[in-house]
Amino acid sequence: MAGRIPAKAGFYPIRIKNTLKMLTVGHERQKRFLQKAFISGRIPSAFAFIGKEGIGKKLLALEFA
Numbered sequence: 001m002a003g004r005i006p007a008k009a010g011f012y013p014i015r016i017k018n019t020l021k022m023l024t025v026g027h028e029r030q031k032r033f034l035q036k037a038f039i040s041g042r043i044p045s046a047f048a049f050i051g052k053e054g055i056g057k058k059l060l061a062l063e064f065a
Contacts, residue, residue: 027060034064 037043047064049057 027056030060034060038064 034047047061049061051057
């Protein structure tokens with residue numbers, strides 16, 4: 001169950017949206033999901049990034065972190 005986590009100082013919804021847009025290509029549905037979780041402040045304790053090798057799972061996870 002996710003709890004409400006206050007946003008870090010200096011991190012605003014616009015910044016995370018722009019960061020994910022600039023550095024990752026595709027994965028629009030997944031980026032929207034991560035953005036909504038961040039903006040709402042209800043971030044689960046874990047995410048599973050699964051899929052074929054070389055599609056950008058690690059990059060997306062690192063950019064979200």
